[in-house]
Amino acid sequence: xxxxxxxxxxxxxxxxxxxxxxxxxxxxxxxxxxxxxxxxxxxxxxxxxxxxxxxxxxxxxxxxxxxxxxxxxxxxxxxxxxxxxxxxxxxxxxxxxxxxxxxxxxxxxxxxxxxxxxxxxxxxxxxxxxxxxxxxxxxxxxxxxxxxxxxxxxxxxxxxxxxxxxxxxxxxxxxxxxxxxxxxxxxxxxxxxxxxxxxxxxxxxxxxxxxxxxxxxxxxxxxxxxxxxxxxxxxxxxxxxxxxxxxxxxxxxxxxxxxxxxxxxxxxxxxxxxxxxxxxxxxxxxxxxxxxxxxxxxxxxxxxxx
Numbered sequence: 001x002x003x004x005x006x007x008x009x010x011x012x013x014x015x016x017x018x019x020x021x022x023x024x025x026x027x028x029x030x031x032x033x034x035x036x037x038x039x040x041x042x043x044x045x046x047x048x049x050x051x052x053x054x055x056x057x058x059x060x061x062x063x064x065x066x067x068x069x070x071x072x073x074x075x076x077x078x079x080x081x082x083x084x085x086x087x088x089x090x091x092x093x094x095x096x097x098x099x100x101x102x103x104x105x106x107x108x109x110x111x112x113x114x115x116x117x118x119x120x121x122x123x124x125x126x127x128x129x130x131x132x133x134x135x136x137x138x139x140x141x142x143x144x145x146x147x148x149x150x151x152x153x154x155x156x157x158x159x160x161x162x163x164x165x166x167x168x169x170x171x172x173x174x175x176x177x178x179x180x181x182x183x184x185x186x187x188x189x190x191x192x193x194x195x196x197x198x199x200x201x202x203x204x205x206x207x208x209x210x211x212x213x214x215x216x217x218x219x220x221x222x223x224x225x226x227x228x229x230x231x232x233x234x235x236x237x238x239x240x241x242x243x244x245x246x247x248x249x250x251x252x253x254x255x256x257x258x259x260x261x262x263x264x265x266x267x268x269x270x271x272x273x274x275x276x277x278x279x280x281x282x283x284x285x286x287x288x289x290x291x292x293x294x295x296x297x298x299x300x301x302x303x304x305x306x
Contacts, residue, residue, distance in 0.1 A: 001123055001205035005112035008159055008183065009082035010073075010257065012296060013096050014105035016086040021076055028274040030076030030083055034226045044138040051132050060093075064207035065137050077173045079182025079205055081192035084111075095132060103153075106297045107254045109145060110187065112227070116232040117141055120158055124148070129205060133157075138284045150206065151197035152189035152234065153253035181262055186231030186304060188256035190246050194221055194236035201225045206232060217282050218243070218289070232260070242279055242289065242299060249297065256289070258298035264288060264304040 005178070014020050024030035046065040049058050076083040088094075090101035099108055114120045124146045125131060132155070133145030146156045173179070184236060191197040196210060206225040214221055219239040225232040235255065237243040246255040261267045268278055268288055276289040279299075286304045293299055 001120075002169070003205070003207075005114050005120075005158075005228055006162065007081075007228070007230050008111035008113050008162070009084045010107050011084045011086060011111060011133065012107045012111040012186070012298075013086050013088050013100055013104065014296060015100060017074055017085050019167075020085050020105070020296050021074075024076045024078070024083075024292075026274070027292065028180075028270060028275050029276075029292055029300065030078040030090050031176055033075070033173045033179065035075045035175045042137050042142075046137045049089075049134045051091065053095060053098060056095070057156070063295065073266065075173075075181050077176065078205070078257070079180050080174055081182075081183060081184035081257070081259070082170070082173065083107075103250045103253065104297060105295075107149065107257070108153070108249060109155040109157045110230075111159060112230075113159050115161050117158050117160050119142060119145065120155070124156070124204070129204075151191050151193070151200040151252065152232075153251065154187070154189060178268075182259040182267075182302075183261075184304065185258040185260050186226070186233060187254050188233045188235050188243075188258060188299070188301065189241050190235050190237070190249070190255040191252050192236070194223060194234055197234045197236075198223050200286070201232065201234070214238070215281050246297075246299070254298070258300050258301045258303065260303045260305040262305050264302055269303055 021032045022223055026034050042065055044065050047060055047062045049060045077083060087099050088122055090095050110265050113122050116182060121131065121144045130147040131144055132147045142160060144158045146158065148154060148156050158166050206227060207225050209224040212221050212223045219237065219241040220243055221236045221238055223234040227303040244253055271290050272278060278290050279289045281288040291301055
């Protein structure tokens, strides 16, 4: 499989969207710069098909698209990374509501743009991954959620190639003067069995960039996979660590977001000045973990850009 995809966004499900947006902006991490366009700007007939439960029967909702854009803010810009923050109520309902009930808030999907959404969706279905969420406009699919939760509990969302409207919207967000000059590197996924997780992501066709290795300062075994420029770091805590705490609190899943920064020392000073705790710094001063778990349950790792 040739994953010629472009990263679109990370999706965080929470009970209180404004709480997360305010928190990230207060610590200088993400800037609340404008609305998250859940759908492209197209006139026509839309339809959303989703599951009431994680393994339940699908329900479809039809609606009219286009018209005035809804400017409810639901997006935090962290460097060049869009973080979609979507509010859901815990309890019975669609599968994302169950996610909140079972695990609490957190990032549960990563979205990409592809030049052939039907082909790539079928690729995953042929590997046994179910389609759990579909959005269409005028009969054309504009988003599919793929169930890739088996190890690492992270779904993949696929969208068609971004049009000029979406591209201009992205550039406008990144140009905001308060947005950091950070580059999204990827995500860290806590897993209980790293060998099983490695086999799973290899089966899905992700590129294996390294062998399993031990990271002394973090007390973990890790394995790096990638899709294009985006890295998926599988994390297995072999001793007591910040990742043990993540596993105990939420089970397997996305535990950290990772960014390359042009000046790590400066970035750490800026975050400390905002009251953010620096948890771990590598011996060679090239990497650090900072504690951004207070709202949203997600750590942040910073890497010195070479």
